Amino acid sequence: MSRTLNDTITWGMMLRKLPSIAKAIPRVVKGMKAANVKDPTQPCGLGWSFEQATLRNPDGPALLLGEVRLTYAQVNQWANRIAHHLIAQGIGKGDVVAIFIENRPELLVTILAMAKVGAISALLNTSQTRDTLAHSLNLVAPVAIVVGEELVPAFNAVRERVDIEAARTWFVADQDTYRHPGNSPDGFINLMTASCDACSDNPVSSQQVFLDDPCFYIYTSGTTGLPKAGVFKHGRWMRSSASFGLIALDMQPQDIVYCTLPLYHATGLCVCWGAAISGASGFAIRRKFSASQFWSDVRKYRATTLGYVGELCRYLVDQPRSVDDSRHSVTKMIGNGLRPGAWSEFKTRFAVDHICELYAASDGNIGFTNILNFDNTIGFSLMSWELVAYDHDSGAPTRDAKGFMRKVAKGEQGLLLARIDDKAPLDGYTDPQKTAKVVLHDVFKKGDRYFNTGDLLRNIGFGHAQFVDRLGDxxxxxxxxxxxxxxxxxxxxxxxxxxxxxxxxxxxxxxxxxxxxxxxxxxxxxxxxxxxxxxxxxxxxxxxxxxxxxxxxxxxxxxxxxxxxxxxxxxxxxxxxxxxxxxxxxxxxxxxxxxxxxxxxxxxxxxxxxxx
Known part of the structure; x- marks a missing residue:
């Protein structure tokens, strides 16, 4: 990605942003307070956040897909019934439950129920099969699994290689199971049928989930050749949800987020859904992205906000032009990977005012957000970070004669390192050895520690950065x-x-x-x-x-x-x-x-x- 003169942020550009900065200060303060949960005994996390959103907007739309429209109260009660059933079946805090369902309301309701129990959802990539799927399951030793009907063949192909008892092998039919639970095949328990008569009140367990409790395992590509399971804690959910929903997007109950991204990834699940929950806003999803149906869906759901990755934007730009291109209610979008070459064209053609580009590694401890709506930037981070010189062949950071690393100059690309401290802890992976490999010691002084993101960035001024490329394997x-x-x-x-x-x-x-x-x-x-x-x-x-x-x-x-x-x-x-x-x-x-x-x-x- 080449740098142009227009990408550098100047004093004049910052001064023009002062009115919007002043306007944003109250919500930034509110968002930072919500994001930085420090009391280890304060209830927080996904389940708690959803319950708060339900109190704020009980009759507002929470989940939308096709003709299915569920309110916050309906989704919360549905998740509560599943949670009470899970507890009755012996699922408790800290238990790992694998989730293997494609993008649909049932996926999110099941994850929400696990969060309320305090169980950890292992979010399997729905594209995985065979050895990779078996590895991902055995890596986290789940005590149970929830399988969508659409993925039963993939699971059955590895079932004998995974130690999960049949009584905890739950099935979710591929239909609107809120109204029609369906029938399960032999060897599976129908989760929706089994839980339909359970209590619909908030379980006590959702008040017993704290910032250091794991919420999800999100899989990331491993340099050993097989996926690693990154730990995503409830405290980090609070930071992500508030940072993107309150600070970056100012989400409100009247907003609707339209997200076609896979919900086993952090961008779709934590950024987009988290932002919606923080504003008690609607979350409209689609099973799989469709360029031809995208804007029709946006108009159908009356979406105000989009979740994206760069490829998605390119597919939309490649579609034939239409007089309806700017006929929608979208004013803001959040995601990552939008290249400068497509940025201006997308923003102009589709009349989207704010592109909130972000950078965050699901297995890392740092995030950048384009809060101030500059073009061609991932924005800035409140965490402590540096860009350092690296070896172009190995991708490893280089050290000087004293053994310390060299910071690169403004405008020069460098390897992004994020400082690990109490403000930005590193949750790491389920495997401590994998975590140790991404931690650098004695970087700028004796005793400091930094997370090696493996990504190349460029500093373009006023704390703002530009994504360049990713290194390594x-x-x-x-x-x-x-x-x-x-x-x-x-x-x-x-x-x-x-x-x-x-x-x-x-x-x-x-x-x-x-x-x-x-x-x-x-x-x-x-x-x-x-x-x-x-x-x-x-x-x-x-x-x-x-x-x-x-x-x-x-x-x-x-x-x-x-x-x-x-x-x-x-x-x-x-x-x-x-x-x-x-x-x-x-x-x-x-x-x-x-x-x-x-x-x-x-x-x-x-x-x-x-x-x-």
Whole structure:
């Protein structure tokens, strides 16, 4: 992402913001008070927050999907019935319950019920199957699981590999179960039927959840090749919900958030739903994002606020122009990954006044928010952070002769480090060893500790930053973090592949990085059946992780320490003019095989002929 002169924030730009800053001060003070729960005996968190929102707006819309419209009172009572049933079944505070349901009201109501009990929801990625799904389940040792009907086949495929008793294997039918609980298959207990006659009052347990209690496990790509489970505590829920809902967006009961993002990720669940709950606002969702139906839904739900990721915005910009593009009630949007190239066009074409771009790692301790509505920035953070110099090949921060790290100059890109202290604790992962790997010690002085985000940012003035790229063994595509090691491990299971190196590459006019893999055949190029190889990859990994490009190498070059030269591979990408004798293959949209990249195919890809 290149920096333009317009991206630098000047004194003049700040002065023009003074009236809006003055207007925002009361809600910022209120929001900071709500966000910074410090008393370890004060009830707080998701369940408590929802109960407060219900008192504030009982008859207002809480959850909307299609023709389903549930008020705060209805959702709260529904979650209470499930919570009381869970307690009767022996689920208690600190118990881990895996949740495996696609975007629908039942997912959120189940998560809410777990939060009221004090149980920890392990939010399984609904794209996961086979080994990855089994790993994610066994990583957190759940005492129970709730499976949506739509994902029963995926769960059944790994059921024998997970130690969960049948009496705690709950089922949720794929329909409006608030009114019609449905029937469960053999081997499952229908959660909605079992809980329908339970007490609908707020359980006492929701007053016994405190800031240090875990609320969710949110999975993130692991450099070991399989997902890690990040701990998201109730105190952090309070910070996220108030920061985005009160401070950034000024959410009110008359607002409706429209969110098509997957709700097993923090942006959809904690940022968007959290913001809605903080304002006692409505939350309209969709099973899966649809570019063609997006604005129709916005008008149908009378949404005032959008949740987004950069790819979503690009898909909307790519849609044919319409006279209805600006005919809606949306005034603000919140999300991440909107590139400067699309920022101005989106804001102008769709007449959205405030783009509240944010940055937050679900496994980290820092967040940035574009509260002041500048363009092309993730905003500023109230936490203590620094950008440091790093080694371009390894991605590791560099140290000087005294052993300390060097801060980069304003305007220069650097590796983002966030200080770990009482104000910004690091909840980390379920595995302490994984947590230890992301903590840096003695960074600027003896005894200090910083969280290594693995992301590159640029300081553009007045505490505001710009996201540049992510380092290390993950890249982002289709709104998902992809682990290169996981892709490599799966490719190496193919009998005709001897070596594999996965990495992300840029395609012109797309967000994130597309998957590419350099592979060495076990025998020769002639033994590779590219249709079969693509079918294998699509069967073994989520769609967003399947490499779009392959580079076939006779021998893989390594460094002196036997590390693959990923930096060079990324730079050469899929341009046959740069890759020498290595043939490049591409999986073009709506095809079933990889085809060789010629000069013409390259021009067509970069010219936008194919929609990725």
């Amino acid at each position: 993950t890249y982002r595509w289709k709104g998902e973090n992809v682990s290169t090691t996981e892709v490599e491990n799966i490719l190496l299971q193919h009998p005709h592949i001897a070596e594999a190196v996965a990495y992300g590459v840029e395609i012109h006019n797309t967000n994130g990085r597309a998957g590419m893999a350099a592979i060495t055949p076990a025998e020769s190029l002639a033994t590779l059946d590219f249709s079969e190889l693509l079918a294998f990859a699509r069967q073994q990994m989520p769609a967003y992780a399947v490499p779009l490009f392959l580079r076939v190498k006779v021998k893989m070059e390594t460094t002196g320490t036997f590390k693959y030269q990923k930096t060079r591979l990324k730079d050469e990408a899929f341009d046959p003019n740069k890759t020498g004798d290595d043939p490049i293959y591409a999986w073009l949209p709506d095809t079933q095989t990889y085809v060789q990249v010629t000069e013409q195919v390259l021009a067509d890809i970069q010219g936008g002929k194919y929609r990725y």
